Amino acid sequence: MNTTEIRSTFVIAAFAALVSLMTQGAATAQTGDHGTQTAAAEGMPRLAFLMGHWEGDGWIEVAPGERRPFHESETVAAKLQGSILVVEGLGHGVSDRAATSPIVHEALAVISWDAPRSEYRFLSWESSGRHVDAAGRLEQGAFLWSFAAGPGREIQFRIHLDDQGRWTETGESGGHVFFEMILTRQPA
Secondary structure, eight states: OOHHHHHHHHHHHHHHHHHHHHHHHHHHHHHTOSSHHHHHHHSGGGGGGGOEEEEEEEEEEEETTEEEEEEEEEEEEEETTTTEEEEEEEEEETTOOSTTSOEEEEEEEEEEEETTTTEEEEEEEETTSOEEEEEEEEETTEEEEEEEOSTTOEEEEEEEEOTTSOEEEEEEETTEEEEEEEEEEOOO
16 A cells, blocks of 8 residues: 555545544434433333323313313323323213213323423423423322412322322312312223
């Protein structure tokens, strides 16, 4: 090999090494994985009790003393290598549990672990167009999330498994419970 061939081989090798480093750097930047992916997944195993397909009944207070019953199904699945949970909820009026009964609730939520803040994020969207970005936490075996609903008003939801393993969820504001549902895990 002469000097020109050696220089060409060196330049090609250096270029290949540079492209390799740039590709690895771009992949890291694209995925955002700077050690946070592992940190983000740290909090998620603690919510495994939510995973599965659930069905049951509940009620929501639509006016003082007026409760509207519903039948609910919730499906919770881990996505993105367990770094998030996706929650799909669908509620029907209880006069008829058939697929033709009116839909009274349809929502999609994503729960993730925010490692820098050491808290869960609960992002949800409803078919009505409403959406919520709430902070979540685990407290005494229950998952809670809350958000401001106007000046001086906070809404909080709480999910826990009761002694029969049922998903028990309540919603309250100012100490007043306005929502409750009890769901049973369905076979896979």
